[in-house]
Amino acid sequence: MPTFELGPNQYGKAEIRLVHVERTGAGDRLTDLNVSVALRGDLAASHLTGDNAAVLPTDTQKNTVYAFARQFGIAGIEAFATRLAEHFVATQPSIHEARVTIERYPWIDVDSRHCLRRSGGEVHTATVHHGHYGTQVVAGVAGLVLLKTTDSEFHGYLKDRYTTLAETRDRILATSVNATWRTATGFTDPEPARAALVEAFADTYSHALQQTLFAMGSRVLDRCPDVVEVKLSLPNRHHFLVDLTPFGLDNPNEVYYAADRPYGLIEGVVRRDGATIPPEVTWTF
Missing domain, CATH: 3.10.270.10 (Urate Oxidase;)
Known part of the structure; x- marks a missing residue:
């Protein structure tokens, strides 16, 4: 049996x-x-x-x-x-x-x-x-929607026989930020961390959403001394230029369609160099 x-x-x-x-x-x-x-x-x-x-x-x-x-x-x-x-x-x-x-x-x-x-x-x-193991506190923000109409590029990536995506030197960059941060002391005012995320997204000239992720996490650590670790999940809310040539019209980066899915999902952790991170509590559900 x-x-x-x-x-x-x-x-x-x-x-x-x-x-x-x-x-x-x-x-x-x-x-x-x-x-x-x-x-x-x-x-x-x-x-x-x-x-x-x-x-x-x-x-x-x-x-x-x-x-x-x-x-x-x-x-x-x-x-x-x-x-x-x-x-x-x-x-x-x-x-x-x-x-x-x-x-x-x-x-x-x-x-x-x-x-x-x-x-x-x-x-x-x-x-x-x-x-x-004691008490571990993780704070954060979810569903923080950010968009910039320019100052974003994407080019120089790997290409194979299935690649159709055109390189771009000017694109809309949009995401819905899900971020959490852990502090050494347990509690922190969430607003400075949130403000740092928004500020870094806005003033970072982005060559990749991965670069923007690192800049956002780094800005939180810089502005919030008690934060030791930031986790970020950034879905890439794609905006694609509409081809208007069938109608005899040009499209100088003005008319886009917002793609719902599928979407790129960029995730990562930014930590202080040498920071002591307590053991992660494993909850499998």
Whole structure:
């Protein structure tokens, strides 16, 4: 008879939508979050025999998120995620590791008191791992859409029998930035890192999106002394010139079509030279 064993496993409550309103005399402060919790520990019995004695219900995890928002407020998503992760491990003997991931959706005041508007499509992110190895905090931004209409080239690349892409000395460069950064101290204000990403994208004359990636990561490290590592994922949102010659028209880099897919995906890590990086926590899901 074949035998089987249980491999790595985890469980939790995903995408807990939380809107917190801090009432102040100067106007309301709104925090809009999407919180996901994942727990690991002595949970084999639940999988193997259906014994749930070690299982903290995912509904309880959801309720904890809401209760903590009321009890402690949300000073910052990194601190809020850390408080939650440490709580689940400290209060449940069967739970040895916790991961809390938070997405924060920015809102902007309209009348400085009670009216706000959603700010674009980007979100601020924080992921906290807590366990026997301590606490690791990674902050970031996702869906930060950037585009420059010029100051970008792409040429001198490998060519083989299947290459049809024409070299260009002037092109639109666009991407949707997904970036995370890890600090030596745990918490950092995300705005300087975000501003550094945008600034580097804007003022780097790009011969390749890979070059731009390194410039963006380097700028974050330069502007944020507590950051030791930046991870970047940059999909290349291709814009191709439309051939207007069938209509008797030229196209001096004015009319493009934006390709949805497929797209190039450039990813990389920029670290401080000689920086001590804590061991990566492996979560396989």
